Amino acid sequence: MPTLPEPTPPPAESHQHRGMAESFGVDPARYDRARPRYPDALVQRIVSASPGRDVLDVGCGTGIGARQFQAAGCAVLGVDPDARMAEFARGTGVEAEVAKFETWEPAGRVFDAVVAGQSWHWVDPVAGAAKAARVLRPGGRLAVFGHVFAAPPEVQAAFAEVYRRLVPDSPLNSAPSRTPLETYQAMFAHAADGFREAGGFGEPEQWRFDWEQSYTRDEWLDHLPTTGVLTRLPPDRLAEVLHVVGAAIDGLGGGFTLPYTTLAATAVRSSAVG
Numbered sequence: 001m002p003t004l005p006e007p008t009p010p011p012a013e014s015h016q017h018r019g020m021a022e023s024f025g026v027d028p029a030r031y032d033r034a035r036p037r038y039p040d041a042l043v044q045r046i047v048s049a050s051p052g053r054d055v056l057d058v059g060c061g062t063g064i065g066a067r068q069f070q071a072a073g074c075a076v077l078g079v080d081p082d083a084r085m086a087e088f089a090r091g092t093g094v095e096a097e098v099a100k101f102e103t104w105e106p107a108g109r110v111f112d113a114v115v116a117g118q119s120w121h122w123v124d125p126v127a128g129a130a131k132a133a134r135v136l137r138p139g140g141r142l143a144v145f146g147h148v149f150a151a152p153p154e155v156q157a158a159f160a161e162v163y164r165r166l167v168p169d170s171p172l173n174s175a176p177s178r179t180p181l182e183t184y185q186a187m188f189a190h191a192a193d194g195f196r197e198a199g200g201f202g203e204p205e206q207w208r209f210d211w212e213q214s215y216t217r218d219e220w221l222d223h224l225p226t227t228g229v230l231t232r233l234p235p236d237r238l239a240e241v242l243h244v245v246g247a248a249i250d251g252l253g254g255g256f257t258l259p260y261t262t263l264a265a266t267a268v269r270s271s272a273v274g
Contacts, residue, residue: 026231028088032062034223036147038117039209039262043068046266051139052112058101058128058144059119063089069115070094077111079104102127106135113141120144120265121187125194133200136269142201144191145264148184151220152256158248159224159241166237172229181261188265201267209262217249220256 046069047053053074057066060078062085069076070093078096080086086096097104101123114132116123132142150156164173178186185206192204215223221242224230230238249255 026084027225028062028084030222031085031226032064032088032092034219034226035062035064035118036213036260038065038068038145039211040068042145042207042209042262042264043072045207046113046115046141046143047072047074049266049268050113050141051137054111054113056111056114056132056135057094058114058116058132059122060089060094060096061085061117061119063092063094063096065115065117066094066096067092074113077109102131104131109135110137111135111140112137113143115142116144118146120146120191125191126197129194129198129201133198133269138269140269141266142195142269143264143266144188145207145262146184146188148180148261148263149258150180151258152252154252155220155245155248155256158244162241162244166240167229167233170229184261184263188263191265192267195265195267200269202270204265204267207264207266209264211260211262212257213260214255214257216255217246220249221246 043065055066055069055074055076057063057069057076057078060066060076060080061082063078066076066078066089076094078086078089078094079099079101080089080096081098081100083098086098089096099105114136120128129142136142151159160173163170167173188206192206195201195204224242224245225233225238230241233241
């Protein structure tokens, strides 16, 4: 969940923005190659805190998270509304079905964990939690998670300048009222409220994992087109954004190390669900 290149609508409205939600499949190979993985500590904590190894991955995308759970010994089924993403995931060995989670048909299948990486804000927070409760075994765990980060100030400033010039009417150009971490803490608190409202869960917990990843100039420019509004930018404008941001990274010596925070909201299915 980047800060500058990937603005997120207010939590109560995110799932209604289907155009952006389903724009990430424009280049699945790039998405799979460039998007960061999840901390191993997060995956292991979910697995160890679940009653078994059957996992449903909501908004599985290209299967980045699903493959990490498979590597941890889980049997994973992915669900994604974008057929392009699901097809790519299948090509990497992930079983994936095409549907919005709220209307997906489980056909009697039940799971030990329902997970959602970088995707729960595109799901109705109450209807999605209610659906998760229905497909979880007693004691099963719902865990939704995503990354918070901010590129170095020089890189962010370069992006802001060129994006403001190319897309002057974008809400992205308004000054944020909160830090990125505050914004996403609020988003995951909103997810937890959805768990409570849906019912069938114990009191939600908030988890946090801090880590770092280094990027070369080319790696960061490969990553940028997979984020938010840039997935829908015309090729000529995207090329200009990448040129300006690349020059800023050159000014930093050709790369940088990015601090990440991965946040999670999680709860255990604790009661019978009708």
